[in-house]
Amino acid sequence: MLAEIITIGDEILIGQIVDTNSAWMAKELNLIGIKVKQITSVSDDAEHITEALALAEKRAKVILITGGLGPTKDDITKITLAKYFNMGFRRDEATLAHITEIFRRHNRPMIESNNMQADVPDGCTVIKNENGTAPCMWFEHNGNIIVSMPGVPFEMMYLMQEQILPRLKESFKLPFIVHKTILTANIGESFLAVEIEQIENSLPEHIKLAYLPKLGQVRLRLSSTGPEETVLKEEVEYYAQQIIAKVKKYVVVEEDIALEKAILNIMNERKLTLSTAESCTGGYIAQLITQHPGCSSVYIGGAVVYSNKLKESVLGVNPETLNNHGAVSEQTVKEMALGALTHFRTDYAVAVTGVAGPDGGTPGKPVGTVWIAVASSSRVIARLFNFGNKRAQNIERSAIAALTMILNELNQYGD
Amino acid sequence: MLAEIITIGDEILIGQIVDTNSAWMAKELNLIGIKVKQITSVSDDAEHITEALALAEKRAKVILITGGLGPTKDDITKITLAKYFNMGFRRDEATLAHITEIFRRHNRPMIESNNMQADVPDGCTVIKNENGTAPCMWFEHNGNIIVSMPGVPFEMMYLMQEQILPRLKESFKLPFIVHKTILTANIGESFLAVEIEQIENSLPEHIKLAYLPKLGQVRLRLSSTGPEETVLKEEVEYYAQQIIAKVKKYVVVEEDIALEKAILNIMNERKLTLSTAESCTGGYIAQLITQHPGCSSVYIGGAVVYSNKLKESVLGVNPETLNNHGAVSEQTVKEMALGALTHFRTDYAVAVTGVAGPDGGTPGKPVGTVWIAVASSSRVIARLFNFGNKRAQNIERSAIAALTMILNELNQYGD
Incomplete structure (x- = not known):
């Protein structure tokens, strides 16, 4: 299963902000067994967005779009998506109520551009953005799933974790995937590979081992895919313990945490x-x-x-x-x-x-x-x-x- | 003048590293008057790299590629580029001497894959990478410039600053561009815009004002483009001083520094x-x-x-x-x-x-x-x-x- 990420907005293209969203999304997608084929950053330009989306749809089944949903005139993502999917607009009442409530809570007056954040392409499923005013929009098109999310990191993260990832798992009936990460230190990637070569060679086809090196540390990640979660967990644990026993003195944590x-x-x-x-x-x-x-x-x-x-x-x-x-x-x-x-x-x-x-x-x-x-x-x-x-x-x-x-x-x- | 950035390597696509290179490059390109149209992250895959490069060449005149130049078998960038440009390979003696010297200095033995880092497509100009073993390669193709650089941030940064940016300025005879940045705090972007509206409206066509907001700060950047550097500096300073006088109490620094x-x-x-x-x-x-x-x-x-x-x-x-x-x-x-x-x-x-x-x-x-x-x-x-x-x-x-x-x-x- 392949996905692509498209980020929209000039802030990234002029180097004003670093795109941390994409790496985070890619990591989360990987964990549920979806591989990211390409990440594309494009400007707030209708033609450019359309081109990027059409190309992405040819390569992947899931397209996650972030950014370009603010209330200002620069943010043309929504209009472009409606046109691309050949949809009209409707005002989403639940979204409007949510926006109104946010403004009320902050004691700020609403102007028309704020109301317009509740307008969505009429063929999309609206997913509530608990942490902001821009709604998340879910489209199904030619058997692909295209999701448009706000670019504000914590709004996007919350939406991904609570809504998008579970829905993607459900939509594609993704097989179970179980990971186990072992953090090692004080040993280089190639030396580590020699140490655990035999264990690596003995891994069954459906269990993969990835080396993730970073500044003096190497994370070893075992990932196993299949229909039975309990079986996967046992298998992964079995091989993880073999690796840990073999390179014990370099192992610092048996979890994927900092x-x-x-x-x-x-x-x-x-x-x-x-x-x-x-x-x-x-x-x-x-x-x-x-x-x-x-x-x-x-x-x-x-x-x-x-x-x-x-x-x-x-x-x-x-x-x-x-x-x-x-x-x-x-x-x-x-x-x-x-x-x-x-x-x-x-x-x-x-x-x-x-x-x-x-x-x-x-x-x-x-x-x-x-x-x-x-x-x-x-x-x-x-x-x-x-x-x-x-x-x-x-x-x-x-x-x-x-x-x-x-x-x-x-x-x-x-x- | 438009540019595109292509990053190659699975590390970004699996979310193992955040792509900080692209934002840095985009910022530097902007400062010499080159706008980044798209940033694309692709995998270590020949077909995918070729597709991305061909598409980028249609949109932009400058393509900067980072990553995918290590000595391991995964790094197929060089072979793909040679094929794309229809070139053979030659061993670059200066590069080989440089690599040999680096290994000698670190007292490490060289293996064949290290020698092969000195092999380059025979039609490219090699630019010495002072800080690493992977050479930087400069291609000219259909009036476009395509540069392949290592993905290690400080190697890339040094190459950009010392070599690539000056050469791009030279190649395209770019007009002078002069910037002046004013850092403000304690005032929102829209309120600031109201305060300096009259000054902004009085700016001549060739001077642009950008609002760059970030967590409680707004950077105001005046950019002026033209043939006479001294004139540009004077003009930009003139308008900058008008802005500073108008919003003095919000100005914290008159330079683009942290x-x-x-x-x-x-x-x-x-x-x-x-x-x-x-x-x-x-x-x-x-x-x-x-x-x-x-x-x-x-x-x-x-x-x-x-x-x-x-x-x-x-x-x-x-x-x-x-x-x-x-x-x-x-x-x-x-x-x-x-x-x-x-x-x-x-x-x-x-x-x-x-x-x-x-x-x-x-x-x-x-x-x-x-x-x-x-x-x-x-x-x-x-x-x-x-x-x-x-x-x-x-x-x-x-x-x-x-x-x-x-x-x-x-x-x-x-x-």
């Missing part, structure tokens, strides 16, 4: 707390953690200690350590981690200090040199890393390495 | 220092600031104080203040800012405390309630905000509001 979310889950369950002490990552680790709702049961807070003075005053790093070994050293990073542990009174603390670049490198400590430490009541460990030489990459890889080290400590001293 | 970069520039020039005290933004502000190389001359560091205990121990917030007014209150946010100012010894400090959600809201302080304070030796000011109700948005809008407040303080007490 590293920091895995840490929060484990620590929350064990009622442990965490703090951070960041120099070169500059708050990036704290920010990754605090993205997640409910993180406050585990994460107490931390310090961004860019200057040496703050390393001393906030974390209690000894000025002599800084003097003798420098800010980027095993001694300093350990004192930072221990300082966070005691000053912030947490069960675990992580510390990072390094040369993110582009400046600040020396022959002995070139750009990309990073020390990371994890401290707990049982011990403090530190590791030296040498990453690339671009600032953004060094920061991101440092954060991933730090989170991996915390997870390793938790896995080791855990159960 | 808010935090504008802060760093001003503070660096005035030799001022900054610290942060973040609760609900969880390190996001620190992270925005520390993205920028050289930030350490201004930014000393800060605290992420998720728990009340840390607000007390790290920032010296009075327990009674927290007890009497709560963590999300004017009193607390002011003590946080003053605490950062004194404990971290900086000239300015910013503090944020709020309910990011989805949990933690109360009838009096619903999700999205955020207090922000900026402290300096002259005064401490605090403002209450009520943002939306999604966590990620609340965090991002809080950060933007905090940075805007710092800029306003600097602009007010500055010169």
